[in-house]
Amino acid sequence: MIKAFVVEQERLRLVDDFSANRDRVVWADLLTPSRDEEDLVEDWLGIGVPSREEMEEIEISSRLYVEEGVYFMTATLPAHADDDNPVMAPVTFVLAGQRLVTIRYHEPRAFTTFPQRAEKAATGCTAGDTILAGLLEAIVDRLADVLEGVGNEVESISNSIFYARETKASKRDRDFHKLLKAIGRKEGLVSHIRNSLMTLQRLSGFLANATITPKNAKDMRARVKTLSRDVISLSDHADFLSQKITFLLDATLGMISIEQNAIIKIFSVAAVVFLPPTLVASVYGMNFDFMPELKWLYGYPMALALMVVSAIGPFWFFRHRGWL
Template identity: 40%
Template sequence: MLNIFTLVNGRLFQEEIESLEELAQFQPIWVDLESPTVEEKRWVKQHYGLSIPDDAMDEDIEESARFYAEDNGDLHIRSDFLVPDDEEPHTVRVAFIVNMANDGRRSSGILFSIHDEDIPVFRLLRMRARRAPGLIEDAKEVLLKLLDADAEYSADTLEEIYDALEKVSSQVLAGEVTDAQAGEVLGAIARHEDMNGRIRRNVMDTRRAVSFLMRSKMLNNEQFEEARQILRDIDSLDSHTAFLFDKINFLMDATVGFININQNKIIKIFSVASVALLPPTLIASIYGMNFQYMPELAQTWGYPYALALMLASALVPMWYFRRRGWLK
């Protein structure tokens, strides 16, 4: 899918392109390619003279090759964006190319973005730019706003994790936790820990992208200050992710502690039962020894006496354990 975005009276308008002739009718500041076809890449190369690298969206690209500037002034940035899907949260690699060529048709440059799937941050920026005139001024502003929105989206996701962990905390600290509840809690904690780790990695990647833009010396004074503000916002998220990691570890330890308590209760029952049944077993073994004559057969009350003695030897330890509170 090939979408272009043009500025009209300070507002960002989107057009979906379906042919090369239609592409030539607009002067965009942002060209977005979502899962581009070979034909769409050919249109971009033919009209803008830009060749999209084959490894633009590769996940295993070298870290040193994710941010670089070409001799003609084009900037290449590969950054990850968070997609907090309920079923499978993940990050999407986006390749940005800031084309600053001046060929008479454009002087402020064009931002090209290439990605495999729709990204919530992109939808958020499009909605804001349509409603707020003057929010976007040029291609570099689009890229900064995308990175800013990514950091803001990460902050919103952290707030959702805070709320979810509060519910987990109330469930864990309310009282006794059964094994079934502990399993649900551990599953929820694992999901939140995974999301928190993804957010931490995502903001680190965003920080690198913003820092590279600042070092490129392509930003004006206002944009440079905006980039510094984005970095300050990202720095503030680090403490939140660290706190969430500590909170998750605490809840994990508390839940595992309840599991150990439940297991100890089961082991306690077996321990008490084995100790209580030891005296009857001893009496039974004595009466079962190979005497010249069996004492329980010598008298008519032999068997009842033996059974009563075994029962008493079992009840006395149970009474003692209950008195000490070990059966509670």
């Protein structure tokens, strides 16, 4: 599918027929294009566009390059980033003079929100370079919102770990199981965002050296510089979130270890407390013919009292030492 946009009064307007308006189109957005649609855009640009296989190559030379004066830039962007398992796929930006072509096979939200905003208000999108700058700014804003949401959820996980309300061990175990899953999902999401920001950082550096319309050269350089700073700032924030998630993972595992040690401690103390009574019962359970206490009137109560005292003694000792 080809979404073609023209400029009217410094606003973008979506046109239905690309072929009928090809002389006016400044931005062609290709979403899962067919071979015929690729041929149509290649004829419009005068140069070939990369295939899906070429877009997925990870070498920088395959993602950022210049060919016949046309700039090709590929970045990995997330779609459905509100979920913990976003769809990550490459998006290629082709800047050919006053024209911009984007090729993608998924739907990042910025490709929906940016055209809507640029259609309602004059955003200065008059050519391919300014449209590209505005689109990249929308993408960075979206990534910032995603990281902000992750930060809030990580803070909630932190409160659940260090301010747990459950007192029953069985419920705490279920909570820890859920927390480990939540921590793993957040780490996966942050890793995807960090990868996307890394590709955008490389793209912004490459774009700073791209050919820019002389009329808007100063403004464009300032926007690209600001964009690069925003990407670096978000990368630092993503690193911070990743470190905090790692800390929460270690803390959760530590809490689980403490819970397990407490259970083992209870069993160990119980075993030691009941060991002396078991010894007394074993002694008086032996079948010897000559045992003085067997025919004693108070032999049975004495044995019971001895077992109770031998159990209370270790228990009191443990409490006195602060082990319980």
